[in-house]
Amino acid sequence: xxxxxxxxRILRQVLAEPAAPRxxxxxxxxxxxxxLGRRLDRLREGGIVRxxxxxxxxxxxxxxxxxxLRFTLDKTNPRAFDEFIDAAREVPEVVxxxxxxxxVDVRLNVVARDMAHYQEVYRARILAxxxxxxxxxxxxxxxxxxxEGLPL
Amino acid sequence: MIDLDxxxxxxxxxxxxxxxxSAGELGRRFGLSQPAAWRRVxxxxxxxxxxxxxxxVDRAALGFGVTVFLGVKLATKGRVSLEDFERAxxxxxxxxxxxxxxxxxxxxxxVVARDIADFERVLRRRIMTLPGLGQVEANVLLTEExxxxxxx
Numbered sequence: 144x145x146x147x148x149x150x151x152r153i154l155r156q157v158l159a160e161p162a163a164p165r166x167x168x169x170x171x172x173x174x175x176x177x178x179l180g181r182r183l184d185r186l187r188e189g190g191i192v193r194x195x196x197x198x199x200x201x202x203x204x205x206x207x208x209x210x211x212l213r214f215t216l217d218k219t220n221p222r223a224f225d226e227f228i229d230a231a232r233e234v235p236e237v238v239x240x241x242x243x244x245x246x247v248d249v250r251l252n253v254v255a256r257d258m259a260h261y262q263e264v265y266r267a268r269i270l271a272x273x274x275x276x277x278x279x280x281x282x283x284x285x286x287x288x289x290x291e292g293l294p295l
Numbered sequence: 296m297i298d299l300d301x302x303x304x305x306x307x308x309x310x311x312x313x314x315x316x317s318a319g320e321l322g323r324r325f326g327l328s329q330p331a332a333w334r335r336v337x338x339x340x341x342x343x344x345x346x347x348x349x350x351x352v353d354r355a356a357l358g359f360g361v362t363v364f365l366g367v368k369l370a371t372k373g374r375v376s377l378e379d380f381e382r383a384x385x386x387x388x389x390x391x392x393x394x395x396x397x398x399x400x401x402x403x404x405x406v407v408a409r410d411i412a413d414f415e416r417v418l419r420r421r422i423m424t425l426p427g428l429g430q431v432e433a434n435v436l437l438t439e440e441x442x443x444x445x446x447x
Contacts, residue, residue, distance in 0.1 A: 144356070146357070151357075154352065154357070157350055158350055158352065161347065161348035161349065161350045162347040162348045190353055190356070191352055191353050191356055191357065192350060192351070192352055192353075193351045193352060193353055194312070194313075194314075194350075194351045195313065195314045195315045195348055195349070195350050195351075196310070196311055196312060196313070196314045196348070196349045196351065196441070197307070197310035197311055197314035197345050197347075197348060197349070198314075198345070198346045198347045198348065198349045199307060199311055199344060199345065199346065199444070200343050200344055200345075200346040201444070203296070203342055203343035203344045203346070204296075204299075204344050205296050206445070211394075211396065211403065232442065235444065235445040236444070236445050237442050237444070238441065238442050238444040239439065239440065239441050239442060240439070240440045240442065241364075241436060241437075241438065241439045241440070242436075242437045242438045242439075243364070243434040243435060243436060243437055244434065244435040244437055245432075245433060245434030245435055246432060246434065247364075247434045250364075254444060254445065279398065279399055280398055281366075281396040281397065281398040281399065281400060281403060282396060282397040282398060283394055283395075283396055284394075284395040284396060284397055285394070285395045286392075286393070286394050286395075287381050287384075287385060287393040287394065287395060288384075288385045288390065288391070288392060288393040289391075289392050289393075289394075290391050290392070291349060291350055291351065291352065291391065292388070292391060293352070293354065293357060293359055293391075293407060294388035294389055294407075295357065295358075
């Protein structure tokens with residue numbers, strides 16, 4: 144799909160502040176609200192905009208603990224990635240799964256109500272996942288910036 | 296923290312997939328009147344559980360083919376160092392996510408770039424010049440998947 148400078152200006156504004164009123168976003172992008180709506184529909188049909196999701200604040204839902212678990216897998220087994228990821232999808236406390244090229248193979252974002260709950264999830268569900276060679280944990284203290292913004 | 300019933304959780308699940316569903320559409324799906332659906336959504340917004348929208352785009356199609364997660368350790372600790380680092384890192388347009396963490400690193404950053412050469416430019420000119428920067432570990436993102444999490 145071809146995109147032009149108007150599309151880029153619109154996306155830049157929408158990505159920077161997705162919840163802002165459409166009329167404000169249109170003004171910032173220098174187009175009318177009707178054009179913005181039409182262009183966004185087209186970008187969505189063309190697959191450039193993949194999804195618009197509600198952001199859920201897990202802390203406000205009572206999940207006080209968020210941990211980024213970084214795994215190295217035992218790659219002697221060619222099915223290690225697929226089997227690990229399939230099993231991780233079955234753990235309800237896993238809110239994101241990412242794969243990498245680097246020292247880390249897979250990262251899971253895990254939420255829990257408190258440390259006792261986290262300990263239970265970690266010992267009973269996470270350490271039971273297949274093909275783990277190494278795991279280390281980064282516990283979230285604060286999110287300073289979280290944006291899908293792109294320097295378009 | 297507010298109490299949620301099964302219907303609230305069903306609304307959250309639906310909105311976490313399609314964040315721009317109207318109250319009318321939500322009502323039709325879950326057998327609620329439009330005002331009843333609107334009241335439930337509004338209550339979860341007021342409680343901070345629904346924290347805005349997240350627009351997901353095909354970054355590669357927009358010319359940003361590389362996403363890298365950086366684990367960053369500060370060379371000097373203390374409150375002033377944290378504030379200086381956070382102020383400077385947030386201002387970098389290619390840095391989408393900044394999280395203060397506890398563990399092997401002090402911060403996690405998500406950085407977008409057009410290609411590996413562009414990433415090297417961002418790393419050298421913008422990241423390596425951040426105040427107080429110590430050790431940095433880079434992992435290139437291959438795939439990412441968001442999960443509904445413990446909403447059921």
